Amino acid sequence: MQKLSLRDKIKEARISAADSFRGGKLMSSIFRPGSPFRKGYVDSPRNRSYVVMNNVLYHLHPVKVKRHGVRLSYTLCLGGLSFFLFIVLTITGIWLMFYFRPTELAYVDIQNLQTSIAFGSLVRNMHRWGAHLMVLVVFLHMSRVFYHGAYKAPREFNWVIGVILLLLTLLLSFTGYLLPWDQLAIWAVTVGGNMAGYTPVIGAQAKFGLFAGLEATTATLLRFYVLHVLFLPFIIVIFMAVHFWRVRKDGGISGPL
Amino acid sequence: MVDIPEHLLLRSAEARAKALGISVEQALAEMKGETEPTVVAKDPEVKVIDETPAPAAETPAPAAETPAPAASKTDTPEEVDFAPEVKVTQRLLTVVKAKPIQKPVAEPVDKVNTWPHLMLPEFVSLMAMTAFLILLSAILQAPLLEEANPNVTPNPAKAPWYFLGLQELLSYWDPQIAGVMIPLVLGVVLWMAFPYIDRNPETHPSKRKFAIMFYTFFLAGAGVLTIIGVLFRGPGWNWTYPWIDGIWFDDLLDWIHFE
Numbered sequence A: 001m002q003k004l005s006l007r008d009k010i011k012e013a014r015i016s017a018a019d020s021f022r023g024g025k026l027m028s029s030i031f032r033p034g035s036p037f038r039k040g041y042v043d044s045p046r047n048r049s050y051v052v053m054n055n056v057l058y059h060l061h062p063v064k065v066k067r068h069g070v071r072l073s074y075t076l077c078l079g080g081l082s083f084f085l086f087i088v089l090t091i092t093g094i095w096l097m098f099y100f101r102p103t104e105l106a107y108v109d110i111q112n113l114q115t116s117i118a119f120g121s122l123v124r125n126m127h128r129w130g131a132h133l134m135v136l137v138v139f140l141h142m143s144r145v146f147y148h149g150a151y152k153a154p155r156e157f158n159w160v161i162g163v164i165l166l167l168l169t170l171l172l173s174f175t176g177y178l179l180p181w182d183q184l185a186i187w188a189v190t191v192g193g194n195m196a197g198y199t200p201v202i203g204a205q206a207k208f209g210l211f212a213g214l215e216a217t218t219a220t221l222l223r224f225y226v227l228h229v230l231f232l233p234f235i236i237v238i239f240m241a242v243h244f245w246r247v248r249k250d251g252g253i254s255g256p257l
Numbered sequence B: 001m002v003d004i005p006e007h008l009l010l011r012s013a014e015a016r017a018k019a020l021g022i023s024v025e026q027a028l029a030e031m032k033g034e035t036e037p038t039v040v041a042k043d044p045e046v047k048v049i050d051e052t053p054a055p056a057a058e059t060p061a062p063a064a065e066t067p068a069p070a071a072s073k074t075d076t077p078e079e080v081d082f083a084p085e086v087k088v089t090q091r092l093l094t095v096v097k098a099k100p101i102q103k104p105v106a107e108p109v110d111k112v113n114t115w116p117h118l119m120l121p122e123f124v125s126l127m128a129m130t131a132f133l134i135l136l137s138a139i140l141q142a143p144l145l146e147e148a149n150p151n152v153t154p155n156p157a158k159a160p161w162y163f164l165g166l167q168e169l170l171s172y173w174d175p176q177i178a179g180v181m182i183p184l185v186l187g188v189v190l191w192m193a194f195p196y197i198d199r200n201p202e203t204h205p206s207k208r209k210f211a212i213m214f215y216t217f218f219l220a221g222a223g224v225l226t227i228i229g230v231l232f233r234g235p236g237w238n239w240t241y242p243w244i245d246g247i248w249f250d251d252l253l254d255w256i257h258f259e
């Protein structure tokens, strides 16, 4: 028998240690059978199915999808990216909430965030550009769906949910626009809120309800803040869940053309 | 043997008793193997399932040298002993044509495993998007103007870019039309109802030219109005040229003064 060199011995010990860790109680309690993080994962059709089926991912993805649907050129991943941007916005948004008070102090808080908090500027920028990007990506997703005729039977109702999602995305972006409490914020929201005032019959009430008064004040700020960080995200998550569920129940991605 | 619960045994005994016209006690006894099972004397009814009418007459083989006698056609053919050493105890009742009992609604489709064929591209595009966003945020500073002041109206006061097309319309038309009816009625109600209005089932672009044209016009119109609102409108909502008068759009502050 060949004598092992020291280096080989170390390598062998390392592999067996990694194996006994991956095969150990802890890892197998975390990862369910079929997970690539478990010991003994081999790339087989059965395990490929298990990766999805035995995983929380099964709530989002079926085990198999139509071959043409995974071509990047079909969906351009736009729906997925809308969802992903929403997640990025949630994470950066929660981070921003630690440093922000929706009162007369809002403006100062943003100034401090940018000047004296580590990564404050970067995270604020990510939240703001991410929001603009999300409006754009959702819009492009809608255009993709339209050009594919993907709103046709049986997907009519998912289009309706989609329009609601677009509306909620715009509302989220619009309510967030006021929060920095600078001249850009207050006047953009004043322009928008005045438009609501032209609603036939209930114009004055709509405007009063939006502004929490006759014009944009710190009461409006608080109102928009609550809508922005709590109410609208809550509602949009519910509609997204229904949207994704319908994509699967309507037979997966539409097409091919 | 597994013990069958009493109530289940009783229930099947009742069913058997009803089917054979015997008493429940007897059926129970038969099932437990205490008495001989009742034999049903009646011949089972045989139904011919074949729906297609039998061929009217067998076409005689066009063999010239052996003309088939006319009488043998009408006679029942003699029983042929295929295997004389075996007594044939079964006969062919009918031939049921092989067709599925259930009609498949969906055609089988070509599918691939989600892992890795969908999840890897998803992961890559997610990473690319993150990289792009972080890069963008590192380069471009989000605007923060002076503190909000209700007494000082900036000129022009512009909405966020996704509403600027509407704000541009507002400068042509009555606010009730441009500010409320168009976004609410056209933008929300009609847009939601769109799949119910467009009843054309075709999805191929060549077969839905009108819809494609309609949306493309909408995109172009919205794009043009938005670009005008963003770049070509200055103080008093007057027409300005960005290369002469500069850009009046604070959202892009850092882009404009980009060094």
Ligand code: HEM
Pocket (backbone or CB within 6 Å): A075, A077, A078, A079, A080, A082, A083, A138, A141, A142, A145, A148, A150, A151, A155, A158, A159, A160, A161, A162, A163, A165, A166, A169, A240, A243, A247, A252, A253, A254, A255
């Ligand atoms: C927050 C916004 C939205 C999110 C996160 C979202 C997400 C998704 C995802 C992940 C899919 C799977 C296919 C794909 O990626 O293209 C999808 C499909 C779909 N979406 Fe959206 N969506 C949003 C907004 C919209 C809007 C505004 C519309 C239309 C008005 C819409 C209509 C549809 C339809 C009809 C499908 C099925 C498409 C097909 O089967 O090819 N969605 N959406």
